[in-house]
Amino acid sequence: MNEISIGTIARTACLALALTNQLLSAAGKPMLPIEDSQLEQLLTSGLTVAASLAAWWKNNSFTPAAIKADADLKTYRSADK
Numbered sequence: 001m002n003e004i005s006i007g008t009i010a011r012t013a014c015l016a017l018a019l020t021n022q023l024l025s026a027a028g029k030p031m032l033p034i035e036d037s038q039l040e041q042l043l044t045s046g047l048t049v050a051a052s053l054a055a056w057w058k059n060n061s062f063t064p065a066a067i068k069a070d071a072d073l074k075t076y077r078s079a080d081k
Helices: 006-026 037-057 064-080
Strands: none
Touching: 006 037
16 A cells, blocks of 8 residues: 655645745745744744754655555564564
């Protein structure tokens, strides 16, 4: 069964939200309605960094071949135990 994991979808959505907010903030149209611009910049930068690190660190498999490879790896690793 080749399904994209919930974690992959959640990390991708967080990264998309963070990057969109960062770009809108840079254009002067923030998504998050925070009055203090310095606080907003720190918050959006932190959100972007956190989402980017999570997306980069974790193996996000989207293609059927990658999902099958993950399943094969999981089977291989469980056979070693």
